[in-house]
Amino acid sequence: MKQLIALCTIALLLLSCNEDNDEMDTAYGSLNLVFENTVASSPLTLNTQTYANLSGEGYSVSELKYIISNIQLTKSDNTVHTIPVDRSYFVINEAGTKTALLDSIPVGDYTGINFGFGVDPTRYPIESGSVNFIPTAEEAGMLWTWSAGYKFLKFEGTYSTTVDTDDANPFTYHVGSHGANLDNYKEINLAFAKAVTASTTTTQTINFDVAKIFDSTNTMSLVAKDDIQVDPENAPKIAENVRTAFSIE
Secondary structure: OHHHHHHHHHHHHHHHHHHHHHHHHOOEEEEEEEEEEEEOOEEOOOOOOOEEOOOOOEEEEEEEEEEEEEEEEEEOOOOEEEOOHHHOOEEEEOOOOOEEEEEEEEOEEEEEEEEEEOOOOOOOOHHHOOOOOHHHHHHOOOEOOOOOOEEEEEEEEEEEOOOOOOOOEEEEEEEEOEOOOEOOOEEEEEEEEEEEOOOOEEEEEEEEEOHHHHEOOOEOOOOOOOEEOOOOOOHHHHHHHHHOOEEOO
């Protein structure tokens, strides 16, 4: 009997040691996503710089904000690391924070990233409060004040009817979700090559080309319509353009 007890004790000790070794073998680092907002290949400058779209209109940007969410990282062995929901929602603000710091990333070589533009209303409806993101969005002005839903994109400024004129007309592009009636959430998949190492922070730059808000899959003319908010025809066109605006070089 004593011999049996001793054998059981040894087995438990060996199991405990193996578990401790497994925990020690799991190491983590951090990945800092830096969003660089550009117009084509030039850095975006708020208020003072005039740009041209393919419709021949001149425009100046006074505000650019957008929401990214639901981040997943793909490793070289094709396994996927999903960032927990409560740490996977960020407002990127050209006049403020343009980074998304991801902690507790298992070490390894990563080859791709998947993230959402906006908040997926089918999985995380605003009334559920499940992502605890409402206070952050509200502080950033990314909530509709009169309708349930998030603003995924807040893009404002002034424009002239042609590049050569100096008339300053305001424009507003606010694109988001509006309950179950209008869903402009998009998913973005990008390839990259980064190694996350233990107890260090790796940086990855993601480019966002503002010019593609106007000119990509769809062509958006400010003269044709300069105020797009709850718009079942034009808001989805802008959302589709935004989906193509992200890139990694």
